[in-house]
Amino acid sequence: MFNLRRNRGNVLANLFLSGAVTVVVSGPEASLFPGRLHECGAVLVHIHYEKEDIIRFQMPVRHLGLLRKEARHFKGKVRLEKGTGLPFLLRRMIENYTFLLCSICFFFIIVLLSAMIIRIDVTGADVQTEKQIRAFLKKEGIREGAIRFERVNEQELSQNILLHVPNVTRFSLKKSGVVYKADVSLSKQQKETASDRRHLYASKAGVIHDLFVEYGETKARRGEFVEKGERLIKGSKKHPARGTVTAETWYKVTVTAGNDKLLTRSGKKRLNVYVSLGDKEYVLWKPSSLRKPFQSEEHRYELHFFSYTLPFSILTVTDYEVEKINTVETEEEMQRRAIQTARTAMMMRLPEKARIQGENVLQKRVDNGKVKMIIHFQVLENIAN
Amino acid sequence: MRRRDGAAFISKLAGLPEDVTGHVPRMTIIGNKQILIHHPERLEQFTDQDVLIKLPEAKIRITGKLLEVKELMPSEIVVEGTITNVQFETKQGKCFG
Structure with a gap:
């Protein structure tokens, strides 16, 4: 019984897939007509007796030939009323293509608009920090009006913000619909009382190069060597000392440079595009893979419909071909490179207004194809604190 | 007819219902619908x-x-509606079901 029911289900499903036609038969022998068709081997469904001598039924499109054969011997009228099933549905859809097109367009526009950043709310920051954070986010591509499919790497972003924006101790960015909510915590700034900053002291040892005193009494002279902690400008309780003392300070940097094998991108790349649905990934576009070793970069683009995340996302994986380059440098070139690296490392460490005045190589040792150097830097910077 | 008879004979021999092997008509009535x-x-x-x-x-x-008639297929007919009477008409005479 169950088997038979399943069989009938299959027949009906086939009828839908291959398309069916509603036939209206009228005439004195209409009630005999389905039986004759049945004898020829046709499948009929929903045979309905409308009224005297009118019968309506559905039959698959592929059996229409049998209907025509029978209709030749039939004295009454045979009329095809309408088509049902998938082929007719498709045709109707193609006829009403404007509607279909508009719905697809609507979907894409909504997806596009859902990816747009309409507003960024920054909470917990003062005006200046907020401005800095907004500027930083803009540099990262998060600005009002931008269309962004890629998910924000929150951890990386918050690390960068902590590094680049002063006074920020915690930063979190959450996407809720088309609004990004940035929550910021600032470090509590210690109030500088006048008594604390009454005098200016040397923060480092050095030889004073230049003095600029806004208020206070100078306690050191140009060309003088000062130790760390020495008083430079004396102020009063009412008017704390203000000014800058530029001094020459010294730093020692150790660097090593060797003939390492460098990996460089050769310029060849392959873009693979996947559609990920749940945990599975389906290939949308996959060119031939690179023969040589390569590095891969992954980007995931999420699609939203209003605030709902669509269950599928687009994943692009770009493979960059890399080549090993054997650089054979002479000792002199290696030295130059070592000094350059040391200089860059110094610049990173120094405050913004500091300037490297000179450098001296204190020690140089060539060992096993590597150059080890100790370099002494002379730096001009403000030491008054 | 001969084939059907043979099938019926074999199924009888094997102790099976007659409709299992041959193309013997089978009728299922569900309620009166x-x-x-x-x-x-x-x-x-x-x-x-x-x-x-x-x-x-x-x-x-x-x-x-x-x-x-809901479905009219080569090996199956389904009739639906409010059924009041089912009647067999054999060549010998009438037999009421």
């Missing part, structure tokens, strides 16, 4: 009050109200 007939020969006549189905050795006349 639906009748399924497997392996009919042809649909003779059809109106909304009277359906006549020919089987190899008999005819079935189904009478009722608002009858509708």
Whole structure:
């Protein structure tokens, strides 16, 4: 019984897939007509007796030939009323293509608009920090009006913000619909009382190069060597000392440079595009893979419909071909490179207004194809604190 | 006919119901709403009050109200509606079901 029911289900499903036609038969022998068709081997469904001598039924499109054969011997009228099933549905859809097109367009526009950043709310920051954070986010591509499919790497972003924006101790960015909510915590700034900053002291040892005193009494002279902690400008309780003392300070940097094998991108790349649905990934576009070793970069683009995340996302994986380059440098070139690296490392460490005045190589040792150097830097910077 | 007889004989020998092996008509009536007939020969006549189905050795006349042949397939006929009477008509005489 169950088997038979399943069989009938299959027949009906086939009828839908291959398309069916509603036939209206009228005439004195209409009630005999389905039986004759049945004898020829046709499948009929929903045979309905409308009224005297009118019968309506559905039959698959592929059996229409049998209907025509029978209709030749039939004295009454045979009329095809309408088509049902998938082929007719498709045709109707193609006829009403404007509607279909508009719905697809609507979907894409909504997806596009859902990816747009309409507003960024920054909470917990003062005006200046907020401005800095907004500027930083803009540099990262998060600005009002931008269309962004890629998910924000929150951890990386918050690390960068902590590094680049002063006074920020915690930063979190959450996407809720088309609004990004940035929550910021600032470090509590210690109030500088006048008594604390009454005098200016040397923060480092050095030889004073230049003095600029806004208020206070100078306690050191140009060309003088000062130790760390020495008083430079004396102020009063009412008017704390203000000014800058530029001094020459010294730093020692150790660097090593060797003939390492460098990996460089050769310029060849392959873009693979996947559609990920749940945990599975389906290939949308996959060119031939690179023969040589390569590095891969992954980007995931999420699609939203209003605030709902669509269950599928687009994943692009770009493979960059890399080549090993054997650089054979002479000792002199290696030295130059070592000094350059040391200089860059110094610049990173120094405050913004500091300037490297000179450098001296204190020690140089060539060992096993590597150059080890100790370099002494002379730096001009403000030491008054 | 001969083939059918042979099949019936074998199934009888094996102790199986007759309809398992051969194309013997089988009828299933569900309440008074639906009748399924497997392996009919042809649909003779059809109106909304009277359906006549020919089987190899008999005819079935189904009478009722608002009858509708839901499916008419080579090996199966499904009749739906309010069934009031199912009647066998054999060559020898009439037999009421």
